[in-house]
Amino acid sequence: MSERMTVLKTYKLFIDGKFPRSESGRSMEVRTNAGDVHLCRASRKDLRDAVEAARRAQPGWARATAYLRGQILYRVAEMVEGKRRELAEAIAATGGKSAKAAKGRKTLSPEQEVTLAIDRLVHFAGWADKYAQVLGCNNPVAGPYYNFTVPEPMGVVAALAPDDRPLLGLVSVLAPAVVSGNAVVAVASSTHPIPAAIFAEACATGDVPGGVVNILTGDRSELLPFVASHRDIDGVIAINLSAAEGATLRKGVAENLKRVSIHEGVDLADKNTCEHPWWIEPLVEMKTMWHPASV
Amino acid sequence: MGWWCEGGAARRALESKMRTDSPRVDSVMAGERAASFTKRSIKSSAKASGLRLALSMVDLTTLEGKDSPEKARSLCGKAMVPDPEDRTLPKVAAVCVYPNLVRECVTALRGSGVKVASVATGFPSGQYPLEVRLEDVRRAVEAGADEIDMVINRGAFLAGRYDEVAEEIRQTKVACGRAHLKVILETGELETLDNVRRASDLAIRAMSEVGVRHEHGADFIKTSTGKVQPAATMPVTLVMLEAIRDWYERTGERVGMKPAGGIRTAKQALHYLVMVKETLGDEWLTPDLFRFGASALCNDILRQLRWMRTGVYASGYDQSES
Numbered sequence: 001m002s003e004r005m006t007v008l009k010t011y012k013l014f015i016d017g018k019f020p021r022s023e024s025g026r027s028m029e030v031r032t033n034a035g036d037v038h039l040c041r042a043s044r045k046d047l048r049d050a051v052e053a054a055r056r057a058q059p060g061w062a063r064a065t066a067y068l069r070g071q072i073l074y075r076v077a078e079m080v081e082g083k084r085r086e087l088a089e090a091i092a093a094t095g096g097k098s099a100k101a102a103k104g105r106k107t108l109s110p111e112q113e114v115t116l117a118i119d120r121l122v123h124f125a126g127w128a129d130k131y132a133q134v135l136g137c138n139n140p141v142a143g144p145y146y147n148f149t150v151p152e153p154m155g156v157v158a159a160l161a162p163d164d165r166p167l168l169g170l171v172s173v174l175a176p177a178v179v180s181g182n183a184v185v186a187v188a189s190s191t192h193p194i195p196a197a198i199f200a201e202a203c204a205t206g207d208v209p210g211g212v213v214n215i216l217t218g219d220r221s222e223l224l225p226f227v228a229s230h231r232d233i234d235g236v237i238a239i240n241l242s243a244a245e246g247a248t249l250r251k252g253v254a255e256n257l258k259r260v261s262i263h264e265g266v267d268l269a270d271k272n273t274c275e276h277p278w279w280i281e282p283l284v285e286m287k288t289m290w291h292p293a294s295v
Numbered sequence: 296m297g298w299w300c301e302g303g304a305a306r307r308a309l310e311s312k313m314r315t316d317s318p319r320v321d322s323v324m325a326g327e328r329a330a331s332f333t334k335r336s337i338k339s340s341a342k343a344s345g346l347r348l349a350l351s352m353v354d355l356t357t358l359e360g361k362d363s364p365e366k367a368r369s370l371c372g373k374a375m376v377p378d379p380e381d382r383t384l385p386k387v388a389a390v391c392v393y394p395n396l397v398r399e400c401v402t403a404l405r406g407s408g409v410k411v412a413s414v415a416t417g418f419p420s421g422q423y424p425l426e427v428r429l430e431d432v433r434r435a436v437e438a439g440a441d442e443i444d445m446v447i448n449r450g451a452f453l454a455g456r457y458d459e460v461a462e463e464i465r466q467t468k469v470a471c472g473r474a475h476l477k478v479i480l481e482t483g484e485l486e487t488l489d490n491v492r493r494a495s496d497l498a499i500r501a502m503s504e505v506g507v508r509h510e511h512g513a514d515f516i517k518t519s520t521g522k523v524q525p526a527a528t529m530p531v532t533l534v535m536l537e538a539i540r541d542w543y544e545r546t547g548e549r550v551g552m553k554p555a556g557g558i559r560t561a562k563q564a565l566h567y568l569v570m571v572k573e574t575l576g577d578e579w580l581t582p583d584l585f586r587f588g589a590s591a592l593c594n595d596i597l598r599q600l601r602w603m604r605t606g607v608y609a610s611g612y613d614q615s616e617s
Binding site for chain 2: 007048051055229230231232255258
């Protein structure tokens with residue numbers, strides 16, 4: 001008997017609940033300690049397709065009950081738990097642990113990063129039926145009216161993951177957007193994209209409706225101008241962008257005044273700063289309603 | 296032996312002649328040939344002019360029970376100025392509405408050059424007595440419709456009563472008077488491509504017997520009502536284009552073609568234009584001889600043109616519904 005060859009996984013994009021290759025046919029090479037791996041390099045047209053899918057899926061997702069959205073996010077966490085070893089290996093293979101342990105930040109082992117990512121998903125799953133109470137309010141008015149302010153999803157949100165901490169970073173921008181009823185087009189870490197491609201499988205098997213989460217791997221700086229200017233993207237959330245990237249983003253978003261939330265200098269391992277409803281707040285629109293106190 | 300027996304024999308003779316007259320269609324090859332038109336690479340300036348041409352060929356359509364005069368007026372506005380941010384774009388060819396809204400559209404479009412097309416003959420089923428269907432046509436024409444989209448009697452066609460179908464088309468054509476006629480075959484209900492070809496030949500011949508137009512656009516054959524799935528597909532359209540080509544080669548008469556329903560994207564529209572060019576030639580690449588029956592297509596063409604002009608992807612709220 002000849003020796004069996006290992007069946008290797010082809011990492012692809014995640015758009016509309018499916019795993020297509022890039023329409024451009026391009027790929028990019030990622031160095032791992034087990035050899036070079038090829039991933040899809042998303043083009044602006046893949047971004048366009050992902051935004052279209054997100055736009056189609058978003059109204060249904062926003063209509064889903066808070067309970068269901070929380071359940072589904074929790075389900076994704078369950079799926080990530082099942083992929084714990086694969087994810088930790090992928091993080092380790094692309095040198096994820098090299099994530100700069102700058103200025104007193106904790107170093108994280110790949111296993112710890114996966115654990116934190118799972119916990120973060122569960123944490124935001126819990127916020128599904130609570131953030132509206134915390135962010136919204138019942139306003140005092142001088143008249144026979146009730147006056148309520150309630151948060152509503154922005155719509156389609158682009159989530160830009162940082163280059164280091166490839167899984168935890170992605171989950172940190174994705175979870176607050178998804179739990180609040182937005183559909184998300186996420187751009188994975190440009191340097192360590194493999195964990196994001198694996199995370200997409202967890203979303204696909206985690207009952208996330210097709211199009212609610214879309215994940216693109218590729219060159220972030222190439223996609224960024226189109227993310228910024230795309231008029232059908234309503235909001236952007238990002239972590240630790242470079243100054244040049246931040247400038248490109250802010251210039252482009254002026255096109256349709258989309259809301260931008262860039263979290264600078266974030267220590268992703270810090271639960272106190274990263275697991276907080278203030279991460280949800282920039283991704284919702286506040287709606288204020290007057291209602292007669294009695295009819 | 297009654298009178299009907301002789302009539303029946305004559306009819307059977309005619310119908311068997313029609314059956315043998317129309318060539319058979321190889322459905323596999325029709326599918327392959329149609330698919331080959333989607334493989335062309337059309338970029339930059341060719342794409343831009345193709346899209347502008349496609350826009351000028353659109354019959355901007357609304358055929359819903361909830362249509363109101365207000366919606367018809369807003370559609371007419373869009374027909375005349377498809378994109379307020381780019382006034383260089385051509386107007387669409389026509390708006391296509393139910394007979395009740397014809398007057399509204401005629402008023403709104405007066406002097407613009409955009410035609411008013413009305414579906415008639417008991418659209419979409421056509422399951423009404425002939426006299427009712429013809430009256431439907433007369434009233435739409437009287438209200439000012441420039442073009443009438445009729446449906447054929449599919450029940451009679453599938454039962455093999457071809458002469459009855461042809462006679463109804465002739466009478467409808469007469470009832471149209473000065474208005475142009477488009478004959479909807481409703482190919483989604485005709486089952487086979489052989490039937491599509493046969494119905495095309497039958498419709499073209501019936502229109503021709505009353506008199507084919509040459510000036511200011513032709514009479515058309517049209518795939519579908521848009522109410523039946525599948526609506527327009529490329530193989531079906533190809534078969535109909537071939538029927539038009541064969542008739543032109545035989546008689547020199549030009550008949551127009553209108554695929555309708557299911558053409559939603561600018562890219563699809565370009566595929567159809569390639570098919571028309573390579574089946575009938577440049578002569579047919581005009582709104583006088585080729586139309587798209589569509590509602591969503593117009594917005595997708597505008598979206599593409601806007602992208603080519605500005606480099607910015609549009610959002611859903613950038614365009615009015617159509």
